[in-house]
Amino acid sequence: MRRSEFWLQALRQGGYRLTAARRAVVRVLAESEHTLTPAEIYQAGRRFYPALGLVSVYRTLEKLEELGLVQRVHRAEGCNTYFPSAEGHQHVLLCRRCQQAVFFSGDDLEPLVGRLQAETGFRIERHWLQLFGLCSACREKEEKDDE
Amino acid sequence: MRRSEFWLQALRQGGYRLTAARRAVVRVLAESEHTLTPAEIYQAGRRFYPALGLVSVYRTLEKLEELGLVQRVHRAEGCNTYFPSAEGHQHVLLCRRCQQAVFFSGDDLEPLVGRLQAETGFRIERHWLQLFGLCSACREKEEKDDE
DNA sequence: CCCTTATTGAAAAGATTTTTCAATAAGGGC
DNA sequence: GCCCTTATTGAAAAATCTTTTCAATAAGGG
Ligand SMILES: [Mn+2]
Ligand SMILES: [Mn+2]
Ligand SMILES: [Zn+2]
Ligand SMILES: [Zn+2]
Numbered sequence: 001m002r003r004s005e006f007w008l009q010a011l012r013q014g015g016y017r018l019t020a021a022r023r024a025v026v027r028v029l030a031e032s033e034h035t036l037t038p039a040e041i042y043q044a045g046r047r048f049y050p051a052l053g054l055v056s057v058y059r060t061l062e063k064l065e066e067l068g069l070v071q072r073v074h075r076a077e078g079c080n081t082y083f084p085s086a087e088g089h090q091h092v093l094l095c096r097r098c099q100q101a102v103f104f105s106g107d108d109l110e111p112l113v114g115r116l117q118a119e120t121g122f123r124i125e126r127h128w129l130q131l132f133g134l135c136s137a138c139r140e141k142e143e144k145d146d147e
Numbered sequence: 148m149r150r151s152e153f154w155l156q157a158l159r160q161g162g163y164r165l166t167a168a169r170r171a172v173v174r175v176l177a178e179s180e181h182t183l184t185p186a187e188i189y190q191a192g193r194r195f196y197p198a199l200g201l202v203s204v205y206r207t208l209e210k211l212e213e214l215g216l217v218q219r220v221h222r223a224e225g226c227n228t229y230f231p232s233a234e235g236h237q238h239v240l241l242c243r244r245c246q247q248a249v250f251f252s253g254d255d256l257e258p259l260v261g262r263l264q265a266e267t268g269f270r271i272e273r274h275w276l277q278l279f280g281l282c283s284a285c286r287e288k289e290e291k292d293d294e
Numbered sequence: 295c296c297c298t299t300a301t302t303g304a305a306a307a308g309a310t311t312t313t314t315c316a317a318t319a320a321g322g323g324c
Numbered sequence: 325g326c327c328c329t330t331a332t333t334g335a336a337a338a339a340t341c342t343t344t345t346c347a348a349t350a351a352g353g354g
Contacts, residue, residue: 017320017331038311053334058311072223074275079226080310093269104263107256113278116251121283122240128221128277131260136268164300164351185342200303205342227341 003084004030007069014067021056022063024049029064034099035073035081073101074130093131097138104131150231151177154216161214168203169210171196176211181246182220182228220248221277238275242282244289251278 001009007026008018016022024045029036036044038061042054061082064070071085073092083092083101090103113124134142148156154173155165163169171192176183183191185204192199208229211217218232220239230239230248237250260271281289 015331019320019332021333051334055312055334056332059332074221074226076219079221093263093267093271095269096272102267102269104259104267106262107259109254112251112254115253116240116278117280120240120249120251121286122242122249122278122280123286124240124278124280125243126279128275128279130275131263131269131271132273132275133264133269133271139268139270162300166301166351168302198303202303202343203301206301 002030006030007064010067010069011063014063016063020049021045021052022060024052025057025060026064029070029082030084032083033101035075035083035094035101036099037078037081041082075132091129091131093133095135095138096132097134097142100135100138102135149177153177154211157214157216158210161210163210167196168192168199169207171199172204172207173211176208176217176229177231179230180248182222182230182241182248183246184225184228188229222279238277240278240280242285243279244281244285247282247285249282 004026007030008023011022011026012018025041027048028041028044038054038057041061042052042057045052045057061070065072065082069085070082072079073081073083073094075081075094075096081099086092086103088105090105091107092101093104094101107129109127109129113127116122117124151173154177155170158169158173159165172188174195175188175191185201185208188208189199189201189204192204208217212219212229216232217229219226220228220230220241222228222241222243228246233239233250235252237252238254240249240251241247254276256274256276260274263269264271
């Protein structure tokens with residue numbers, strides 16, 4: 001099943017109605033390979049549903065986040081971009097130029113977490129890990145710019 | 148040398164004047180063990196210098212960040228808290244209840260980064276790592292609340 | 295002790311997000 | 325299919341947070 005269909009179904013099961021506004025937001029974000037701001041989702045969404053309001057973008061994001069389907073992605077330049085949530089324990093690798101986002105897994109923080117719990121007395125409950133760099137397409141473009 | 152003295156000296160060397168507003172911000176943030184918002188710095192700063200303006204807090208944070216002395220700390224509840232910068236390669240462990248922040252080092256992400264560069268074609272340049280939990284004091288308080 | 299000018303706080307402006315509200319339409323029950 | 329209830333909508337207003345403007349002030353080199 002496509003991710004957007006799954007999201008629509010999850011919204012329904014969460015007791016929410018399926019509206020044109022929600023369909024537009026889901027269509028834009030569920031299939032995106034890039035993190036998107038509310039304003040970007042709004043712009044893109046209006047191509048599918050021109051009456052879409054920015055308020056409904058915010059409201060739909062809120063519901064998708066609550067259902068665990070969407071996550072907020074923070075960056076140095078701004079903390080209001082959104083992306084489909086990881087499935088299972090994954091984090092994102094982000095291109096600083098084009099905002100492409102790729103999931104990865106396999107961080108092995110257990111030893112570190114264990115050691116720090118012992119040393120600091122904290123009970124460690126969660127962690128954020130994000131990797132930043134340049135995707136291969138942007139690396140080529142950047143080299144071209146340097147000439 | 149105390150961290151606040153060092154910061155004042157660094158501001159001077161950066162070509163900035165030492166004013167009462169800057170001294171107040173430095174005094175509050177340099178010795179803090181907790182991440183602080185601009186509004187919290189403003190409130191605390193006014194106890195040392197009642198004429199302090201919120202604008203000067205923002206402007207001082209901007210300079211301290213530019214000099215690499217202060218870093219912004221992001222959390223789920225908000226992305227506008229500040230804390231002294233790590234020295235060398237360190238990250239922070241944060242208490243979700245009292246905002247206490249503790250530096251740590253020793254994350255070993257090299258193997259992961261190497262593997263992902265090969266797999267994805269990204270050139271990975273930096274990473275964010277933050278650990279969240281409960282400090283020991285807050286753990287006790289939370290247990291008491293549960294009774 | 296000047297003099298230049300960086301810096302200040304207050305107020306205004308900008309940017310982003312949330313709330314309010316009357317109109318609309320989703321979708322369960324018939 | 326057709327109601328009827330009420331969740332949802334978009335526009336406008338309000339609330340928040342941050343930045344800019346500006347005339348007054350004070351830092352600090354000479
Ligand atoms: Mn992990
Ligand atoms: Mn690290
Ligand atoms: Zn890229
Ligand atoms: Zn704590």
